[in-house]
Amino acid sequence: MKGTxxxxxxxxxHDGPGIRTTVFFKGCPLNCWWCHNPESQHLEPEVMYWEEKCTACGNCIKHCPKGALSIVDGKLKYNSESCELCSECSKYCINEARVIKGKYISVDELFKEIMKDQVFYDESNGGVTFSGGEPLIQADFLREVMKKCKRMDIHTTIDTCGYVSWDKFEKIVxxxxxxxxDLKHMNSDKHKIYTSVPNELILDNLKKLSDLGKNxxxxxPIIPGVNDDIEDLKKAAELLKNLNIIQVNLLPYHKMGMDKYKRLNMDLKLQEIQEPSHAKMNELSEIFKNVGLKVKIGG
Ligand code: SF4
Ligand code: SF4
Known part of the structure; x- marks a missing residue:
């Protein structure tokens, strides 16, 4: 069995207790406007392109079996519809202007990589975190890796958007x-606008995990003008105070990684958003503290 x-x-x-190995899975059911890892959204490997590194030498064109590349007006032109993601272009680009993001890996290969740092997990009470993308999209693969980790008594964390059917949670719980x-917006209509899906399934799965007594x-994420409305956050606090929640992390929006959209030939819907101030983050954290929840600003 292989995963991507x-x-x-x-x-x-920042992805759980102690020193950890974080595995970023490919594929996500959401399409958040502020996503800092757009290369993780599609399940299959894909091409990233750095135009400023490209000298238009044409070497990649010679090795592309699908004719997906050409030089037009002195610049490299890419036809993603013809591309079959064979990665030949990246192999022959000495400037590293074209890089394939994503790879297939077997359960044993991934487990071997995780085990290389077992000594650090033992010394720091750390472990492994499965993130993404959405790791539960590949629940069968994930389950096999996690089973091996638990046999070796390695602490396991899953970083999830929650938008998968409950049977996928059952496989790994x-x-x-x-x-x-992740909790991105309490208003389901706005959740759908900003992430492409409504939030009912996410809230339902969260309640089920809480009922099971899971940690x-x-x-x-706090995105100014998108989900920093005080009343919406009060609703979130009211919901969470009745669940089995250890801590709430408020993650201020930052602009790092937004140039990846251009490199992936993807549209960036969120433009001109400023990062929230410390004062604003402190104000929002009070909402959760006021209902008795432990809050941390940042990961
Ligand atoms: S091989 Fe690299 S530098 Fe040359 S045209 Fe292709 S992407 Fe650009
Ligand atoms: S990944 Fe393969 S098919 Fe796609 S552009 Fe590169 S060489 Fe061509």
Missing amino acids: IINIQKYSI DYTDLFLY IYIRM
Whole structure:
């Protein structure tokens, strides 16, 4: 069995307790306007292109089996409809202007990579975090990796958007020590506008995890003008105070990574948004503290 991942990040300290290995899965059912990892949205590997590195030498064109590349007006032109993601162009680009994002990996290969840092997990009470994208899209693959991790007593965390059918949660719930659960908007209509899906399934799954007594950290990105309305956040606090939540993390919007949209030939819907001020973040965190929840600003 193989899964599709983008990256394996070592020595992570913001994705759960201790020192962790974070595995970024590819594929996500949401399409958030502020997504900092647009390369994780599609399940299949894809091409990223750095125009400023490209000298229009044409070497990639010679090796493209599908005729997806050409030079037009002195610039490299890419036809994504013809491209079959064979990655030949990236192999032959000495300037690293074309890079394939995403690779297929077997359960054993991924587990072996996770196990390389077992000594750090043991010393720091860390472990492995499965993030993305949405790791539960590949629930069968994830389950097999997690089973192996639990056999070795490695702490496991899943970072999820929550928008998958409950049967996918059932596949991994017994092997998961901690959920990092995203909550993006309490208003379902606005949730649909900004993420492409409504929020009922997300809230329903959250309640089910809470009823099972699972360890849950809530992660809320704060995007000015999108989901920082005081009344909406009060509704979130009211909901969460009655659930089994360890901590709420408020994650201020930042602009890093937004140039990836251009490199992936994708539209960036969120323009000209400023990062929220410290004062605003403190004001919002009070809403959650006021109902007795533990709050942290940042990951
Ligand atoms: S091989 Fe690299 S530098 Fe040359 S045209 Fe292709 S992408 Fe540009
Ligand atoms: S990934 Fe393959 S098919 Fe696509 S542009 Fe590159 S060489 Fe051509």
